[in-house]
Amino acid sequence: MSRIEDIGIFNAMREAGLAKVLPAMPRIAVGMGTCGRGNGAEGVYQALAHAIDRDGLDIQLAAVGCFGACSEEPLVNVWLPGQPMVILRRVQASDVERILTDLSRGRITPDLAWCKIEEWDHITAHLRYGVGFPELPLWSELPFFSGQKKIVLRNCGLIAPDDIDEYIAVGGYQALYKVLIDSKPESVIEQIKASKLRGRGGAGYATGIKWEFLAKAKDDRKYIICNADEGDPGAYMNRNEIESDPHGLLEGMIIGGYVTGASQGIVYVRHEYPLAVHKLTRALEQAREYGILGANILGRPFHFDIDMVEGAGAFVCGEETALIASLEGFSGRPRPRPPYPAQKGLAGKPTNINNVETWYNIAPIVLKGPAWFTEIGSTKSAGTKVFSLVGKVQNTGLVEMPLGTPLTKFVYDIGGGAAQGRTVKAVQTGGPSGGCIPHEMFDTPVDYETLGQLGSIMGSGGMVVMDEDNCMVDIARYFIEFTHSESCGKCVPCRVGLDQALEILNGFTKGTGTVAQLTLLNELGRMIRDTSLCGLGQTAPNPVLTTMRHFRHEFDDHIIARRCRAGVCHSLALSPCENSCPLHMNIPRFLDLLKEGRVDDAFEAVFLDNPLPASTGRVCQHPCDDRCRRQTVDAPVNMREVHRFIADAVLLTDRFEPLAARIAARKKAPTGKSVAVVGAGPTGLTAAFYLALLGHEVTVFENKAEAGGMLRYAIPEYRLPKRVLAQEVELIRRLGVKFQFGAGVGSAVTLNELDEGFDAVFLAIGTWKESWVYLPGTELKGVLPALPFLESVATGTNPALGRRMTVIGGGNAAVDSARTAVRMGMEATIVYRRERKDMPAIKEEVDAAEQEGVKFLFLAAPHRIVGDARGNVKALEIAKTRLGQYDASGRRKPVVTAEIVRLDCDAVVLAVGETVDLDFARASGLTLHEAGTFVVDRFTMETSRPNFFAGGDAISGASNVSNAMGFGKKAARKIDERLMGVKRFAGISGGFEYSMEPPETTSTSPRHRSAELTSAVRVKGEDEVMVGLTEADAADEACRCLRCDIRG
């Protein structure tokens, strides 16, 4: 091949290149970036090469770079002349024969086909592949690519990085040609300035201004440097850019060299990027061969060459002065600025350093003009930015988006949100120099200024999504550990400051931190940020400072409560299941006791952890299932059903008496202190049990006739038989807890009387006031809230409500109401404004309701209730909704449309939530939140009134049984601490010897489930639907536990 000396040769080469990119035969291109290779792309390529060679096929085979969709690798592009190019995903070597066979028939293998590309804007050229395959979506229609604007990644995954001809074919080096022939250097610099292009390495300094400094510097030698020392954990855009399109980088640098008067360029690339090094080496050779690098470039009197230098992998060498020191052969330590590199850089000569991605933007700006560029992105941040979207989202990969795009777009639309059943908590941007942005702020536009205001930075474009399994304290600790080990050690704040910050954070994650250290860490972080010598130290505290700002409660949990909600910090949790349980039941303990056949001990252990084990064994939302590590093998251990089995085996048999005596015998000596518990719901019962066990005199005041609260009055018999609950309450009574029924506090007894009569008062009044929706027609006969409806059924006064019931809502109360209606012989329909997967009700309950014939109407909001002449309900009109933007909960907000549907019915049950009885709360004189819940100290459960504590739904708003009981347990501990002045709680549930050896084998059985009555039988009566595990199944289920609680 000859050198390009004039436009004639150049054009001829372009034609020749086009014949490679769009050949007269089918073309198969395998994505062979590092991520593709990691997923088996080399095997695919070899299998294709082998088959094509073996069969002598007329197919052009190419190795291209990466198209960005990491979670779908390996990607293979298939093109038949005249047809769209089709992207196949997750291709394995074993698929090759099928692909070729299909191709020989002009078909695309349907199960592998992902999307098609009909035409492609390379920015520097426009390619039309063809039109066809109507069954396939266009690439831009896929959520992952929606809104993406590929400028930097314009060629990635489409052309062969090894072949300069293909780069020239898609318009490569035209911008350079234009600059060399037509343009004055100053006018190009003006163009770059006008484009508002800012450095993509992180700091965001205006590129044009930086170039101007270098252009104006007078020296015999000037350098331009490409910083490809990409070292942020989770960031790999520069690697992919160089691997997939090395000439794009070279073209930008050569233009930069020409207009700034530099004669030498240097690419400083990480040694750990071998493929990028290889592709770049080859590209440099080819460019020299073609006369694009070296003397008399493109036949003009311009001499410029580029060297590649491999860095040894020090993160700090991404800092420009450290990078220069490293290039000079010194150890990579930054130098003070001023003097800036533009004055005294490499070897003391004027030098300009830009990030890889900055260079890729140059050719498009030169060809299309600055106005085109500034139209993309936001006012202050023009153009696009490539992000590596990784972490807890379903679609991961490289994403190029216009600057100013809100984070929601990245996380939910492109990333597809968190995995099922989880919620995204935060996004970390900018790697170790960046910060964490909480989900409440996801409407934040991603640009330099806004991220900076939130304490984060754009950085090189790392974007790590985190869900509730990520501990923010541990995240902060992780990033400080990283910068700590990458600190060069030159300046004191970074060297010693980060070391101390790491020590403090390590203490937090081990549960030895103090509040004073939290204050000190904040001051230390600000000192390191404000006084460090270089960017590494100045930004290293960002992850700590932002997590402390946005996730202070997690720090408090670690330091004050010694808890890690995410279960990441091992020292702060027994096991993932225990950590997820609001009651912190020692689950591995009762599983092992049952495994050893010690049912009595197991019962005692369970009851001491959870005084309503049979009830919760039936109705708990079982958060433990989501955390159980057994699910990585097959399915989580059915912990809830096992403790139900253990409880049933005792409560409902003749073992009850001896075991009740055993538990009563554990009661501590009387303390002489008395406690009043207001409310006999799950929260009150739990607190009463523990307080009695600790030796206090406990009286429970309840305005209803029986104990149990929602368990007794709202949860239907078929889910929780009343006799089971009654037996649990009986055991609590055996500990000496006194109950006063029909004793409404505020009416029968006043708070002042309680204050005088007791050493402490615990308010667990629950949320018994039903929320009301503002809906025309709620005054009609046949409209009623869920709670009174369920309560009337629970107390045996079945109301006559006609034949058809519509239930509005998506929670457990809605499902309970509908299923109860079915048992009353009614037809029931649940109307919910979101989708099924968004329903807060327990999934198994929703399934059971469907089996029993309950109908569901999703994406439907109530519009009005229509009545007949006598004031009875006749129908419910609903407005169809569509899903709009994502809200703070990570669910899409339903937006009401104009489409109205009429649903004939005789009764409407409103199950839209419950709130605290505001009249009581206001009359109490205690400080309240806006919603009417009591304000309490999160760690001590104290209200604004001395000796008054509160817990359960009354402080959290309507929640569920286990959360409520968790509050009750914690309140008992805190009340005891306050009354006795010492911590006595930890010892009360101990005293069991059980195996702490890791099990040699675990049961290989799949998860055992409870047998259930058939839907035909169960709708006929009130019989309990879930029968419970058999003895053999329960024992085997216990053997499925992996014993995460055993460590070391």
Added chain:
Amino acid sequence: MPQKKISIRIDGVLVATLEGTTILEAARDAGRRVPSLCHMDGLKDVGACRLCIVALPNGRLVPACTTPVQEGLAVITNSPEIAAYRRMIVELLLVERNHVCSVCVSNGHCELQSLASSLGVNSVRFRYHYPILPLDLSQERFVLDHNRCILCSRCIRVCAEVEGAHVWDMMGRGIHSRVIGELDKPWGEAASCTNCGKCVQACPTGAMAEKGWAVEEMVKRTAQVAGAAFRKGVSL
């Protein structure tokens, strides 16, 4: 070329100085006390200890030792924030290694110790590290005690820039950085060492000392070394 005269404001006071001077020099010439450790008159500045931070009008902190003055510049050399940061930096230096003043040859003549006193350090809020560090007694006349080293690099610079021997350099990184002679040889075996002792005199603490002195007896002759450096014109 004669340097241009310019005027700047230090803590609100108008001060005349020469272009090319650093803020530190200008401030000290004007009689302001700006603490420093890694700075030594006559040596090139590296901006490592960050004690000489001063505030620009926009609140940004810059090291006085490496920031040149400009016409119209205004700086504040002390504020509650700056004082707190400086105190914290000294605290960090005290916990980093094993500084036991009461058994140190430099007790009473130590720049770190006197800075701690003048910055009001009366206790340290961080956890002491107590690292295990070697003591190099191999040199005939001098000792190097890493326990007392604050990594200011004055020894490295004085040896390279004034004596021209470049015996010393820094190895490792981050908290594991350490001053080494030649390629981490015992001092006594470092052939390039001329025995001049400039490093010892430049050392602000007791990390480098002459042999034969007991506690409190080692008084450094830093000023003489600085004088030698000026005669060589190193920092210009």
Added chain:
Amino acid sequence: MSKLKLATVWLDGCSGCHMSLLDLDEGILTVAQQADLVYSPLVEGAVSSQEDLSKLQTIRARTRLLVSLGDCAVTANVPAMRNTIPVQKLLQFIYVAGADVHPAVPTQGVPALLPQARPLHDYVKVDYYLPGCPPRPDAILALLSALLEGRAPKMPAVKFG
């Protein structure tokens, strides 16, 4: 009004700080008039052993104002020089390898050493620090007089170390 109670205690130190206290000369008479000297809250010495620690915790629980007196209490100073050596190795070296008679590590009647000698504030809240090895008598007097008169003391610039 009953006199304020003043106490001093000596953990792992050399008693030099107490010498300095006695060195108040006639100032000590003034102090004696203002306070009953009982047991503590001036604490000299670092926390080196289990006994030091329990003493310190008792002191903290029973004292309103606690002063860390002298470098050993403030920084752990000389006692901390053993901190880089594991306790067992240290005891072996001193009581076995270095013993002329009866080489054995004593275990009876002596408190167990903690892994490291640490300053007081690593374990308890300290209200005032008075460093120095030993602290100057006039600094001790200034601090004591202020505390006894119920003033917040203006801490003098003291030599650290």
